[in-house]
Amino acid sequence: MPLKLTCHVDSRIPVEIEGLTPDWACDKSVSDIERFEFYHGNRKLPLAEFFHISGDPADKFFEMDGHLSSVHWIGAGMKSGKIQIQGNAGRHIGSEMRGGEIHVYGNADGWAGAEMHGGLLHVHGNAGHLAGAAYRGSAKGMTGGTLLIDGDVGNEVGHTMRRGMIAVGGEAGDLLGFNMLAGSVLVFGDCGIRPGAGMRRGTIGMFGANTPRLLPSFKYSSTLQPQILRVMLRFLQNKGFKFDATLCDSSFDLYQGDLVSLGRGEIIKRHQAV
Numbered sequence: 001m002p003l004k005l006t007c008h009v010d011s012r013i014p015v016e017i018e019g020l021t022p023d024w025a026c027d028k029s030v031s032d033i034e035r036f037e038f039y040h041g042n043r044k045l046p047l048a049e050f051f052h053i054s055g056d057p058a059d060k061f062f063e064m065d066g067h068l069s070s071v072h073w074i075g076a077g078m079k080s081g082k083i084q085i086q087g088n089a090g091r092h093i094g095s096e097m098r099g100g101e102i103h104v105y106g107n108a109d110g111w112a113g114a115e116m117h118g119g120l121l122h123v124h125g126n127a128g129h130l131a132g133a134a135y136r137g138s139a140k141g142m143t144g145g146t147l148l149i150d151g152d153v154g155n156e157v158g159h160t161m162r163r164g165m166i167a168v169g170g171e172a173g174d175l176l177g178f179n180m181l182a183g184s185v186l187v188f189g190d191c192g193i194r195p196g197a198g199m200r201r202g203t204i205g206m207f208g209a210n211t212p213r214l215l216p217s218f219k220y221s222s223t224l225q226p227q228i229l230r231v232m233l234r235f236l237q238n239k240g241f242k243f244d245a246t247l248c249d250s251s252f253d254l255y256q257g258d259l260v261s262l263g264r265g266e267i268i269k270r271h272q273a274v
Contacts, residue, residue: 002084003033003055005047007066013041014090015050018073022060022081022100033057060100069109075102078119091128094121097145110154113147115140116164120239122148129154129173132166132185142166142183148241155192158185161202167236169243177204180265184232188243200262205229207247211269218257223271225251 003025007015016039025033034048047053055063060081064074072090075083081100085093088106094113101120110128113121114135127149133156134141141160148167155173158166161183168185174192177185180199190208197215206212233248251271257263 001056002059002061002063003030003053003057004063004065006052007050007064007068007071008052009050010067011040011050011070013070015040015071016073017047017071018076018092020047021075021078022057022062022083023079025057025062026060026081028057030054030057072109075100075121078102088125093123094119094147097121107151108149111135112149113142113145113166116142116145116147118145120146120148122150122239122241124150126151126170127153129156130159131157132161132164133157133159134161140181146239148236148239150242152189157187158183161185165232165235167241167243169241171208176206177202177265180204186232186236188247196258196265196267198261199258199265201264203266203268205252205268207244207270214255214267215258217259217263218255218267219259221254221256221266223251223253225249226254226268229268 036047037044062083065086069088073092076095078100079098083102085104089108091109092111093108094102096115097119098117099119104123107125108123108127112127112131132142132147140162142164143162144164146165150169152170153168153172156175158177160179162181163183166185168187171189172187172191176195180202182201184203186205188207190210252268253271255267
């Protein structure tokens with residue numbers, strides 16, 4: 001039986017519940033969880049002020065619904081367990097998570113999966129800017145785990161990413177994979193300008209019909225059918241991520257760069273026969 005948390009207050013002031021995770025709650029009573037303190041703006045309040053709470057926390061399974069658009073840091077730092085959200089969620093969902101699963105059956109705001117270390121975050125709608133990115137001043141962004149976004153996403157996805165996988169079913173904004181250190185970012189819709197700017201290593205796949213012009217610091221290498229890409233696509237299929245299955249047997253153009261940086265990164269675009 002999951003622990004059900006329903007937010008019954010629609011607040012315009014940020015509600016920050018960082019630290020409230022299934023692995024923290026699993027050995028607590030419902031009354032202990034109701035006393036968990038969160039920030040509402042600059043005020044500390046007990047969780048029961050905003051949430052109706054019922055069920056059994058021992059299963060490490062949260063079901064969350066209600067007014068969650070202004071609720072930030074859901075699942076931040078979680079190590080194990082599962083969170084299932086019906087509706088939209090606020091900023092920083094899954095930030096620095098190390099394990100477990102979070103499923104959002106709606107949209108997520110900015111910084112979804114920022115600096116993830118492990119686990120699975122699946123946003124079944126759209127996400128904001130800086131998904132899977134490094135926080136300002138950090139040396140590394142996402143260092144592991146899987147971030148899936150079925151819809152569209154904003155700018156700077158995978159900023160300074162080190163490891164892990166990000167997949168976007170819809171469109172992505174500008175500066176995809178900016179300053180990427182390693183890892184994989186796959187976008188199945190159209191992308192904004194300057195993908196891969198400053199990337200050192202890693203893989204960016206752009207599979208939309210209208211791919212942007214690459215920076216001149218990327219060099220065409222070859223046209224091929226990379227086996228590793230098929231492995232990644234099958235992995236996504238196994239996670240329930242939907243895309244055009246003909247990609248598994250397609251040919252791709254490979255570009256290397258960013259040559260103004262280390263230059264060992266690669267951008268893969270679906271080959272268009274002339």
